[in-house]
Amino acid sequence: ETENIYTKLKSQEGKATVVFMGHWDSKSQTFPSSLRIILIILAVFGALILVIIYLILSIIRIFIPFEIYLLNLILFSSSIVIAIIGSLNFFNKTGNQSPGAYDNASAVGVVIELARYFKNNPLNNIDFIFLAPSSEELNLGGIKDFLKKHKEEFDIDTTYFINYDLIGGNIIKLIYSFGIPRKVSSHKLNKLFLNSAKELNLKIKDQYLPTGAWSDYMPVVYEGFEACWLATLPGLKMVHTKNDNMELITNKGLKDILELTIKVIEKLNSEYN
Secondary structure (H helix, E strand, C coil), rough: CCCCEEECCCCCCCCCEEECCHHHHHHHECCHHHHHHHHHHHHHHHHHHHHHHHHHHHHHHCCCCCCCHHHHHHHHHHHHHHHHHHHHHHHCCCCCEEECCHHHHHHHHHHHHHHHHHHHCCCCEEEEEECCCCCHHHHHHHHHHHHHHHHHCCCCCCCEEEEEEECCCCEEEEEEEECCEEEECCHHHHHHHHHHHHCCCCCCCEEEEECCCCCCHHHHHHCEEEEEEEEEEECCHHCCCCCCCCCCCCHHHHHHHHHHHHHHHHHHHHHCC
């Protein structure tokens, strides 16, 4: 059994709600996350390309019958290679040998520090929830359970979820869209974070993640809420390995994420004045 951990901080006016979240569970796997992502992307896009090619050739053959042995051999061989790549993830066994500093203790630390900061520096217009979901590594089960129990408590137009996952590196990544077909998580939050990072002179890269990795903000977006995912680099090669330790976490990386978040929240608060 496992559970979500969260607390609330009310404001005077309560015109909007911000949910800070960072999952607290960790795991190890045979393959590092970077390799797993590459394998899944190659398998998915390789299969899609082959399906499209087969469909095009089938349509052409309706009007122009032809048979090219070399082409058939290439397509058949490609299908086998893609099937092998896809099946490699079967051998990606899960364990508990990763210390989980970068994924995801550092993010939990950021959420706790944000709770301390906003308790000492309350805002007039924004209520806060500081959430550490469980079971992210299993099936995003913690955030799904939280939404099932509490989503009716939130106004979909004034509630914002900010997800921290893979925190501590010096290069900030803002995952602004994901999935196939592509789904944008929040134009408003993405714009706020990109503009605020520019004002603070921080390095930030926005990124589309088609497949291969998942995080707690995805079920939130599918429920229709505004959400974004903040991550950092480097460190991805060490995720889900025994080398995911405190050597991946930098003071600057944590400080930058905190300063950026605080600036964004202050801007958001001013919009509701």
